[in-house]
Amino acid sequence: MPLERVISPELIDKLTCTRELDLGGMIRNLSLPKTSPIRERSAISSMGRMDILPAELVLFILHLLDFQALSRLLRVSRKAKTTVEALVAYRELREHAPDVLVALGKTRLLPYHSAALLRQTLRANRCVSCLVDFGAFLFLPTCERVCFECLHQNHSLRMTTLSIARECFHLTDSHLKTLPILHSIPGTYGVMFRISRRKVYRLVSVKQVKQLAIDVHGSTENVANLMPTSPPQGMTWRKSCIFKWFHEAPLEPPGCDLSRMPERSNLVEDDFGGMASIRMPCLSGTGADYGRLCKGCRLVNELHSRGLLPADVLEHLVPRGIRPSRPLRALTTRLYSREGFVEHIKTCYGANELITGWETEQME
Known part of the structure; x- marks a missing residue:
């Protein structure tokens, strides 16, 4: 793709495939629970023996707890509720990945992961297997x-x-x-x-x-x-x-x-x-990122299935001795971070073909 071509937010959205047909086979469509208010009979609110600890130490300890323990603790008292809700990990997971917490609860895995580990994973972005792609x-x-x-x-x-x-x-x-x-x-x-x-x-x-x-x-x-x-x-x-x-x-x-x-x-x-x-979205300073699929990559796979993909493009995308359908189909399910998507479409043959076609239509 020519370097002088401006990659605008509008162009990025136009190249993003919104129909994620192949990615729907995961846990999905979970109902989120409603929060219940704390009813206290006394004006005095306490967290028991934890009251004697410095606030910084309390927060450190709470980050080591899992969300099942935290959800039970916040029902103890108004002070406990306020303290738990002040946890950065608690706020970020509840705001950006509440369905993940529901899935962990429904599968009975919630007690196995601390709030700190979940937050660390929320803010990571790479796949732990290939170490290359966006781990969506x-x-x-x-x-x-x-x-x-x-x-x-x-x-x-x-x-x-x-x-x-x-x-x-x-x-x-x-x-x-x-x-x-x-x-x-x-x-x-x-x-x-x-x-x-x-x-x-x-x-x-x-x-x-x-x-x-x-x-x-x-x-x-x-x-x-x-x-x-x-x-x-x-x-x-x-x-x-x-x-x-x-x-x-x-x-x-x-x-x-x-x-x-x-x-x-x-x-x-x-x-x-x-x-x-x-x-699971990746949370960074720019917000929650669920990843983007490239329309250009789907075009590449389609052109190959129709026998219209240039030989030099195919040679670049598929290692020698590998059946082309595997890596080309993998392109259609590869999600990119915001930054990764911008870099990808600069070199994506399919994205370049789509942009050229759109530019031609505008000139006619």
């Missing part, structure tokens, strides 16, 4: 930001049932009770693959289960030896593939765009994709 989603069990493509491709970000976790990693119920157990919200979900789940499932994170197995069995080598070289008698092919992928799930961030990596065989669709993730 919160992975509830670990309270980490992730991007759509990593949710799809990184098996450590998948969820599994307690029975599969027990069998796959040779764990007991006592072991699994030490992990955050997500109680799913019935509904329709899906990351690249639609699923409908009408009952409540008790699920655990593959990443956390594998780390637990290493702690229980003593080493990564001992855990690897739990995986049989061939499927045991009676085990289905699909189940053996699931076990294989879970054992191979990376505990360290891949640190790259997984859509540009070579495809691996025997991939199995995610049975619970989207059930542990929710859209």
Whole structure:
């Protein structure tokens, strides 16, 4: 894109795709709770033994509490309510990500993450898996930001049932009770693959289960030896593939765009994709940023499907030996921060084509 072209806020909005069709398979449409007033019989308001502590120490302690504890504390007295509501973390989460708190409550994960950790994550912006893209989603069990493509491709970000976790990693119920157990919200979900789940499932994170197995069995080598070289008698092919992928799930961030990596065989669709993730804005000095999808990237994918994408553009976007549909489709679900979007459209072939077309229309 020519450098002299002015990228105005109006142009940015025009290039932003408002129909996020592929991103709707997460937790969504949650009803926000109503706050109830404090009714006190006495004019004296107290927080009990915490009254003897300096205000700065009280606030420090409260930031270490989870939102379930904070919500209970603010109902104790008017002073407790005022103190909790003065917490920066409490104010920011309630104002900018109230649905995240509701999702954590409904999935019974609220007690596992402190107010300080949630605020830290609210103000982060990168995906913890690829370390490159804007992490527009919160992975509830670990309270980490992730991007759509990593949710799809990184098996450590998948969820599994307690029975599969027990069998796959040779764990007991006592072991699994030490992990955050997500109680799913019935509904329709899906990351690249639609699923409908009408009952409540008790699920655990593959990443956390594998780390637990290493702690229980003593080493990564001992855990690897739990995986049989061939499927045991009676085990289905699909189940053996699931076990294989879970054992191979990376505990360290891949640190790259997984859509540009070579495809691996025997991939199995995610049975619970989207059930542990929710859209979460990134909060900065300029406000809350949910991320932007690029219309130009969708045009690029469409032009390729019609055989109209120039060969040099395709060569630039797709590594040699990689099936083009994977990285090109990943472009259509990649969200950018405000600043990242401006930089992206400067070099996006599809965005340049759209702008040129709009400029031509104005001249006619």
